[in-house]
Amino acid sequence: MYKDIDFAKLDMERKKRKGYLEAVFCESKTDEEIIKIFQTFYEANQNVLGTRAAKSQFEALKKVFPDVKYNERGKVLTLISKEIDRVGEVAICTGGTSDINVAEEAALTAEFYGSYVKKYYDVGIAGIQRLFDKLEEIKKANVIIAIAGMEGALGSVITGLVDIPVIAVPTSVGYGSSMKGLSALLTMLNSCAEGMTVVNIDNGFGAGYSANLINRKIEGK
Amino acid sequence: MYKDIDFAKLDMERKKRKGYLEAVFCESKTDEEIIKIFQTFYEANQNVLGTRAAKSQFEALKKVFPDVKYNERGKVLTLISKEIDRVGEVAICTGGTSDINVAEEAALTAEFYGSYVKKYYDVGIAGIQRLFDKLEEIKKANVIIAIAGMEGALGSVITGLVDIPVIAVPTSVGYGSSMKGLSALLTMLNSCAEGMTVVNIDNGFGAGYSANLINRKIEGK
């Protein structure tokens, strides 16, 4: 069911059990470890997604897999050997420009696992007209991801206006009493708007994964 | 769009905009206020759902609306004048018996808004076999709600075993460093299991609302 490569036990039949492939959290891994993991999946004929990857990790990997792609803002690696079948639509909104890193991680994750994605960046509530201008378009999605730091109220405002599941992602953007995203996290958890759920601070991957899962179920996949 | 009844502005056309009726948060309202709100919705020919309702509030309401129902564990009031059309299935699991209050709130909410619900209570990880025995049955649902206090690990274990969206609800059950549910909330937010999102501590209503929304979308409603 899984492959034991000494320092890790890789879940090779995850697609069968969970419907989707395992992702590789790159942060505290050595270049050698990442290459070994990518190799194992690649040889098993599986696409690979790496998150929280440093640019230097990408460069090391590229020498072995010239086809690997890297998104620098989202810190995401992808090595695609089988075409991805995409369906439906996930809308990804951010409050400000500083939330884009997390948004890119979410977008690439949802795309990797099989969703079409549309992006609406910098539509935060300080200038609420920007959001209203895009609202009709956003409402065409099956799932909405709302990403915001600081006060984190974007999710509540959107959720109050739609009948679509919203996944809110607090970001660590801010200073002072924003406490590295805790303020935005609390705002989102305490929202009165109905139909919104929350993931961990900066967890673009988790939001993208759940959004894709719901999106595909809605599309009958 | 909404009706201004002095102390509150009731959202009468919410069904059109949000797809679902507004719920009444009863906690700090007087009997008179609750009666007035129920009356307004009732006269507009709408079903009414009241959450966090005390037994005394139910008794006051019953004098005016003999058909109102009260679930004491979930502290939920329902006044149903139009039949509810239910579809799909939401599975509600709890870690222990003390989490049942929150589970009942979630179940009644999901049912009120149009989902069939199945309950799996006391299947926490301290005796993990109880969960495995029910797993095949649980997997038939479109959405799973996982409710747990104390360490709060139920959601992670379930999510690791299924390819269905999971909504985790931390409860304030516990003592000492459980800090009224904060420990369980943090466990859930930090889960490595993919496909799980989280709502506020004890927020059975929010979980039930979102689960129903996703369940119905999957059923094409």
Added chain:
Amino acid sequence: MYKDIDFAKLDMERKKRKGYLEAVFCESKTDEEIIKIFQTFYEANQNVLGTRAAKSQFEALKKVFPDVKYNERGKVLTLISKEIDRVGEVAICTGGTSDINVAEEAALTAEFYGSYVKKYYDVGIAGIQRLFDKLEEIKKANVIIAIAGMEGALGSVITGLVDIPVIAVPTSVGYGSSMKGLSALLTMLNSCAEGMTVVNIDNGFGAGYSANLINRKIEGK
């Protein structure tokens, strides 16, 4: 400058120094102490404002001063012997009906110190249309007080739409991770909207006092 009545030192010339009379924080005081304090100010021919007063304190006071008034929601006592000269306008908005207690404290304070007050209750962002409907009217005020619990985003949304000073008051309304108002407080402090300042959780008095001070300065008083 102040009068020493054993257990307290009353600021009798505060109006000269601070422009406004001292208020009496009733919470942990005995009936006897409150009566003594009211008496001292009354004999000096000054209006008196008491905050956080229990109903029983009002009843004890009423026996001595039949003209004393009590607002039960705001827990405010007023004993008016000199007519109050009011100017300008302070707008007081609340997110929900549960925030009205704090709003009443703010309103009575601003009125006591010399402002006209207009109230906009239950205009929270979960149904943002309610706020937009009142916006033109709200914009006529010199100062806006925005009161909200739970996620606390009302202040940000209003501030983003006006060029008027906004004072935000978080309330302890909520449950779970609202942490008795801390969540709303953090939301407000981290707001990106420019022109908003914040006071302590449930501090209707402080907001009313500052709003009146600014309102009267704007009116040239």
Added chain:
Amino acid sequence: MYKDIDFAKLDMERKKRKGYLEAVFCESKTDEEIIKIFQTFYEANQNVLGTRAAKSQFEALKKVFPDVKYNERGKVLTLISKEIDRVGEVAICTGGTSDINVAEEAALTAEFYGSYVKKYYDVGIAGIQRLFDKLEEIKKANVIIAIAGMEGALGSVITGLVDIPVIAVPTSVGYGSSMKGLSALLTMLNSCAEGMTVVNIDNGFGAGYSANLINRKIEGK
């Protein structure tokens, strides 16, 4: 109403709606992004204010706009093409010399938006005579900004002595249990002195913006 420049949506008619121009938060932006934003506003014939700007950002900008100015302590950029009309007076007081960075941000913001500013640095309560010596002069302002770290009591002492609106800014100056400004923030929120409101830790910009707004309203602007 706003201009969409791909990574951001700039609020070009903000002056009409909010009375004042938008400021640029430079912290996590690339040099290219900042230049693009300054260019957009500059071409629309608007003055530009940049906050939290690194020296290297200033140097990059200077190559394109030789007239841009940089205040190193306040980390503030200004590009002034239309003369600013200033009125009234904002007094800015700091507890110690380490609070000057935040004070400079506040001062430059208030000046940018149209206020005259007077500075009273290092007048903290450890040597309270320094404050008393300046008190009569400080009282000439329309609004006072009180900036302090560590225990953060400066705002309370000043507010107790004047009938002028005070905006308190906690700073992250300190060590140990100062917890990066949380201690000073709590002190200010819990002040008994009436007439003081609070902004986020180190938020000199927010204080300067609100002080200017109130100051100009008092001056009839």
Added chain:
Amino acid sequence: MYKDIDFAKLDMERKKRKGYLEAVFCESKTDEEIIKIFQTFYEANQNVLGTRAAKSQFEALKKVFPDVKYNERGKVLTLISKEIDRVGEVAICTGGTSDINVAEEAALTAEFYGSYVKKYYDVGIAGIQRLFDKLEEIKKANVIIAIAGMEGALGSVITGLVDIPVIAVPTSVGYGSSMKGLSALLTMLNSCAEGMTVVNIDNGFGAGYSANLINRKIEGK
């Protein structure tokens, strides 16, 4: 050295080792336990001090020891059979009237162990003139205890004006973000004023004990 009375081990020779008798913390003890402890010390010919005592505990004790005294505000019991030799002077200042409970506990403790005490109540910084009027008198003490809740800045202001050791006591007076005294505690710990040390929230006993110890040492006892 100590006497084992089953549920407790009483320190009978504490005076020899520590210089002072043990005090009895009454809070969670039964009437029977308190009577037994008082009896043991009384029979050993020692004065007894009980802190955090409920009125009902006093009444139970009074039946056995008619000479026991009770201070209701400070919740302190004293049973004096040997005359106390007092020296020097401890000054006890409070910010407001709500801090008097803690002040009384401190005063009775310092007196019990051998100090003369002078009280300066309600001299907080909101009306700083009240403090300045008493300053010369306060400066005659060997040690100052500064007691304050809410923002808790009294200790810093006093310490900045004297060359006498100051012991600061935060109190749990306040609401909202005062967090039951944590705000005042942090203020005091972060004070820039030199010569001040701090004890636990509401710990009047600890402040009185330490103040007496220092006072008597200064007096050569």
Added chain:
Amino acid sequence: MYKDIDFAKLDMERKKRKGYLEAVFCESKTDEEIIKIFQTFYEANQNVLGTRAAKSQFEALKKVFPDVKYNERGKVLTLISKEIDRVGEVAICTGGTSDINVAEEAALTAEFYGSYVKKYYDVGIAGIQRLFDKLEEIKKANVIIAIAGMEGALGSVITGLVDIPVIAVPTSVGYGSSMKGLSALLTMLNSCAEGMTVVNIDNGFGAGYSANLINRKIEGK
């Protein structure tokens, strides 16, 4: 393996799997539920242990099972139908008399599961001689449980003196910044003394269970 009694799933073969019987956490259960659970175990011929039981629960239970025993300080119920085989020795030490409630819960738990217990109450570090006098006796145990509130240093001092496993239990005894046991918990977690592990605040049951498990293993059971 377990018995499903509707509101709970009882682990009937736990002794086989875990070596020990399940305990019943009584806190939020109704009298009926507790009776039903006791009945189920009793009929399966198993001893039953109930923790966190109110006196009223004991009284309800006593009507059905006249042999049930109740320890009021420890809030522990026991219904013993099969003789318990006890071995080895667990030493239980408390810092003060207020920690005895937790100690009794620990003692009854360890005894229920098969250990002999010796108690050393009120040996806290404020009068460290009391501990030294008992040290040789304490060292005869296989496992030591150290229970303390407030500063919580008892465990460290004991652990520094013995070569026996120590389990530390913080208690919620204290006030002010003791924060309901968090202070003692942190002290214990940060101890430099080697050989100590920690359980949750007030978790006498958990300490008693683990101490018994280790004690019996050492005795070869």
Added chain:
Amino acid sequence: MYKDIDFAKLDMERKKRKGYLEAVFCESKTDEEIIKIFQTFYEANQNVLGTRAAKSQFEALKKVFPDVKYNERGKVLTLISKEIDRVGEVAICTGGTSDINVAEEAALTAEFYGSYVKKYYDVGIAGIQRLFDKLEEIKKANVIIAIAGMEGALGSVITGLVDIPVIAVPTSVGYGSSMKGLSALLTMLNSCAEGMTVVNIDNGFGAGYSANLINRKIEGK
């Protein structure tokens, strides 16, 4: 009993009193200090264990003691001059690959003090089958150490399946609301699983020490 080497007092007879040698916490010590300490123990003919050692410290030490060994992941130094007598078995499990650093510290500590160790890495609950595959083998140990970051639920799941003492170690692995290990720590403290105790975040040394102590006692040492 101990040797005073100016900056430290070394416990030379610790083995007699505590049964085991003292370990050297290297973190904030200079190379000179570490060499001096190793020398002192070495000359006394004792094995030496150094924890939290930087690679540069190892290199400095190696010049003096060519036989010193360094484990880079665990940051552990060992200088073995007397053969170690090992008994029994300690099982060390980790949730993920990022927890291995802490696991290595625990393993080397347990081995140094006299236990055989078996390692089960990357068996976390996200893919629970990996744990079940190893369970029978794990159950052969006398003591289990369960190491996990993020949600930290590994310890609960294992403890629910065995009748062996479990020591849980939270790790600082994670991001966002994991708050540097506090989330995992709380999960572990609040576990419902019986037979588990906890040590400080990242405290592999403490877990290894306690596990060895219990393991050896069980083996009759």
Added chain:
Amino acid sequence: MYKDIDFAKLDMERKKRKGYLEAVFCESKTDEEIIKIFQTFYEANQNVLGTRAAKSQFEALKKVFPDVKYNERGKVLTLISKEIDRVGEVAICTGGTSDINVAEEAALTAEFYGSYVKKYYDVGIAGIQRLFDKLEEIKKANVIIAIAGMEGALGSVITGLVDIPVIAVPTSVGYGSSMKGLSALLTMLNSCAEGMTVVNIDNGFGAGYSANLINRKIEGK
């Protein structure tokens, strides 16, 4: 009374008012600022004490004042032009070797202001015999400073054994849940030992200042 040197207001007559000279907190000051401040005091014929000084600041200062001294562990600068008259004795104890930095700051401060100091380093409670060996000597001091990180229990143990005022200083030494000294701070505030007061985390200066103040008062200075 004070000298205004633009960026700071120096308290030149502090000795008259407070009895002691002002100290210079060097942390966030430029070399130029520090030189200017030292110069001002030096020219006024006063000794100067600088705390939290970097080595580079010392080197810049040395070029202007060749007689300036620097203690690298305590990060303390002293420039002595008038002989210091020392009296009495302050004992400074640390729990471990890592607390020495803070101890040196305390020692140099107490010496600068006029006390003799004796040091007892590495006498923490993990090996309590080290403390007992020094106890009689420690007891000769007028004041004791107890410095400890991690669990922070040293102060309580000492205070329980003496009748001398103790000032406890928590240090930020530790890891995991020590939370940069908060754990030790809470331990000290919650101590049951009578006669101990507390200062901020790592505040060696504050402890040294207060200890000297008390010591000199006891000596009649």
